[in-house]
Amino acid sequence: MKIKLFIILFLSIPTLLAAQSRVDTLNFTTNTSLLVFKGKMNGVAANFAFDTGAYTGVANSTTTAATGIVANKNRKVKDSQENSKSVGHGSIKTIQIGSSIFENQNTVITDMPFLLCNDLYLLGADVINKLNWKFDFEKQQAYVSASPFQPSPNMQETNVKFINNRHFADVSIGGESLKSCLIDFGFAGVFDGNMKEPTFKKLMAENQKNGTVYPAKIFAQGLNSANVGAEVSIVFANVGFANHQFNPVKINLREGVGSKVGLGFFMENTKQFIFNTNQLKYWILPKNKSAKKNLGPAADVYLVDGKLKIVGINLSVTNIANKLTINEEIKSIEGRTANTFATLCEFIQWRRENSNKTQLLLEKLSGEKITVERVNYLQ
Numbered sequence: 001m002k003i004k005l006f007i008i009l010f011l012s013i014p015t016l017l018a019a020q021s022r023v024d025t026l027n028f029t030t031n032t033s034l035l036v037f038k039g040k041m042n043g044v045a046a047n048f049a050f051d052t053g054a055y056t057g058v059a060n061s062t063t064t065a066a067t068g069i070v071a072n073k074n075r076k077v078k079d080s081q082e083n084s085k086s087v088g089h090g091s092i093k094t095i096q097i098g099s100s101i102f103e104n105q106n107t108v109i110t111d112m113p114f115l116l117c118n119d120l121y122l123l124g125a126d127v128i129n130k131l132n133w134k135f136d137f138e139k140q141q142a143y144v145s146a147s148p149f150q151p152s153p154n155m156q157e158t159n160v161k162f163i164n165n166r167h168f169a170d171v172s173i174g175g176e177s178l179k180s181c182l183i184d185f186g187f188a189g190v191f192d193g194n195m196k197e198p199t200f201k202k203l204m205a206e207n208q209k210n211g212t213v214y215p216a217k218i219f220a221q222g223l224n225s226a227n228v229g230a231e232v233s234i235v236f237a238n239v240g241f242a243n244h245q246f247n248p249v250k251i252n253l254r255e256g257v258g259s260k261v262g263l264g265f266f267m268e269n270t271k272q273f274i275f276n277t278n279q280l281k282y283w284i285l286p287k288n289k290s291a292k293k294n295l296g297p298a299a300d301v302y303l304v305d306g307k308l309k310i311v312g313i314n315l316s317v318t319n320i321a322n323k324l325t326i327n328e329e330i331k332s333i334e335g336r337t338a339n340t341f342a343t344l345c346e347f348i349q350w351r352r353e354n355s356n357k358t359q360l361l362l363e364k365l366s367g368e369k370i371t372v373e374r375v376n377y378l379q
Contacts, residue, residue: 021145021146021147022099022145022146023143023144023145024097024098024099024100024143024144024145025098025141025142025143026038026097026098026141026142026143026144027140027141027142028050028135028140028141028142029140030140030263030267031352031355032049032114032118032120032352033188033263033355034049034050034051034120034185034186034188034263035049035050035135035142035185035263036048036049036050036120037050037142039095039096039097039098039121039123040094040095040096041063041067041069041092041094041095041096041121042067042068042069042092042093042094043094043096044066044067044068046063046066046067046121047118047119047120047121048097048120048121048123049115049120049121049122049123049186050123050128050142050185050186051122051123051124051125051128051184051185051186052125052128052166052167052183052184052185052186052275053125053166053167053182053183053184053185053186053187053260054122054124054125054166054186055124055125055126055164055165055166056106056107056108056124056125056126056165057092057095057105057106057107057108057121057122057123057124057126057127058107058108058109058110058112058115058121058122058124059090059092059107059108059109059121059122060109060110060111060112060115060116060120060121061109061111061116062116062119063119063121064090064109067092068093069090069091069092069107069109070090070091071088071089071090071109072088072089072090072091073089074086074087074088074089075087075089087108087109087110088108088109088110089106089107089108089109090106090107090108090109091104091105091106091107092104092105092106092107095123095127097123097127097131097144098144100130100131100144100146102127102130105126105127106126107124112221113221113344113345113348114221114348116345117344117345117348117349118348118349118352122186124165125162125165125166125167126165128275129162129165129277130277131144131145131146131277132144132145132146132147132148132149132274132275132276132277132278133149133273133274133275133277134149134272134273134274134275135266135272135273135274136271136272137266137267137270137271137272137273138271147278148276148277148278148279148281149274149276149283151274151283152272152285154285155272155274155283155284155285156242156243156244156283156284156285156286157242157243157281157282157283158170158241158242158243158281158282159280159281159282160183160275160280160281160282161180161280162280163180166182166184167182167183167184167275168180168181168182168183169181169183169241169242169261169282171239171240171241171261172239172240172241173193173199173200173203173237173238173239173240173251174202174203174206174237174238175238175240176199176202176203177199178197178199178259181259181260181261182258182259182260182261183260183261183282184260184261184262184263185262185263185266186263187260187262187263187264188262188263188264189252189262189263189264190249190250190251190252190261190262190264190265190268191239191249191250191251191252191259191260191261191262191265192251192252192254192257192258192259192260192262193251193252193253193254193259194253194254194255194256194257194258194259195233195253195254195255196255197259200251200253200259203235203237203251203253204233204235204253207233207235212235212236213233213234213235214233214234214235214295214314214315214316215231215232215233215234215315215316216231216232216233216234216252216295216296216312216313216314216315216316217229217230217231217232217312217313217315217326218230218232218252218300218312219300219302219311219312228302228304228309228311228312228326228327229311229312229313229326229327230254231254231255232252232253232254233252233253233254234250234251234252234253234295234296234316235250235251235253236248236249236250236251236293236378237249237251239251239265241261241265241284242282242283242284244284244286246265246269246286246290246291247290248290248291248293249265249269249291250291250293250294250295250296266284268287268291269286269287269290269291270284270285270286270287271285271286271287272284272285273285292377292378293377293378294375294376294377294378295314295316295317295376295377295378296314296375296376297312297314297372297373297374297375297376298313298314298317298320298321298372298373298374298376299312299313299314299320299324299362299370299372300312300313301330301333301360301362302347303338303341303344303347304327306338306339307329307338308329308330308331308332308333308337308338309327309328309329309330310324310325310326310327310328310330311326311327312326313325313326314376316376317373317376320370320372320373323364323368323370324362324364324370328364329365330362330363330364330365331363331364331365331367332362332363333360333361333362333363334354334357334360334361335361335363336350357374358373358374358375359371359372359373359374360372360374
């Protein structure tokens with residue numbers, strides 16, 4: 001009996017080791033501004049948006065119905081705009097990523113328009129942290145394994161820690177240390193800094209002295225809310241991450257938000273990114289050239305209550321800022337009036353499909369036409 005048991009255990013070891021060392025390759029896209037790949041929930045195909053800044057997953061009502069997620073009681077949660085709201089919660093029998101399957105996972109259930117209209121399930125850090133990840137931003141491929149990835153010799157490392165599943169790491173801003181900054185792959189931007197933190201207060205003061213603060217009003221969305229015309233001060237600074245200095249890095253300084261590094265930072269500045277859960281380590285392969293100083297779009301438009309409205313303006317692009325105001329209704333964007341969009345989802349999908357355009361033509365109610373540049377580089 002002992003011999004049989006030994007043989008069974010001996011034969012099972014290679015199978016176990018093979019399963020642990022297996023690497024699944026997933027193609028991903030970023031056309032929604034998030035990192036999205038295919039997976040399954042309860043055996044049904046789904047689009048997963050990778051989010052290290054979310055403590056758990058977020059499903060919309062369409063995904064919930066399609067995949068058979070079981071709804072439970074509502075609970076209060078706080079979003080990235082620091083707004084709290086009671087939202088639904090549910091349970092998922094199985095989540096599959098590549099060949100890995102995780103059972104009995106909890107999820108938030110709420111109809112955030114961005115997720116609903118792009119047909120996305122927000123994959124939270126509670127599941128992300130069960131695997132090791134490697135992203136190749138040039139090939140647009142993700143590699144997933146139960147075993148840690150071996151970094152190449154020219155990659156740089158830093159420690160990561162979990163707070164309520166979410167990812168935090170140390171960074172530096174202009175040589176000033178910033179401990180435990182949120183690393184948020186569910187944030188499409190580059191870097192948000194809270195102006196009340198000493199590090200960013202100092203950065204703001206230095207840039208004000210040098211005349212290098214660029215004011216803007218932006219459109220910001222959270223899980224529970226949207227902020228139209230949120231005031232930000234754009235600065236560019238030297239950011240240290242994983243023993244490497246990146247310069248220039250665009251930082252949006254705001255009040256009332258947590259400081260965080262977003263997906264945009266890694267897309268702009270790195271070729272590859274490794275997250276080894278088992279070792280609590282990040283590894284990055286920096287790009288050979290620095291990002292340009294891009295102020296972003298001169299203006300932003302969104303469909304609000306069935307009307308096309310200005311929801312963001314870059315006040316530093318004066319030829320546009322002098323012609324538009326926040327919440328101003330306009331007649332059309334790229335020749336399309338508000339009534340040509342049957343739903344908000346149709347508008348959001350149109351925004352995504354036109355995200356690569358360098359210019360957008362707006363027509364005001366007065367008939368005046370304005371060309372808005374999507375990219376505005378500083379010299």
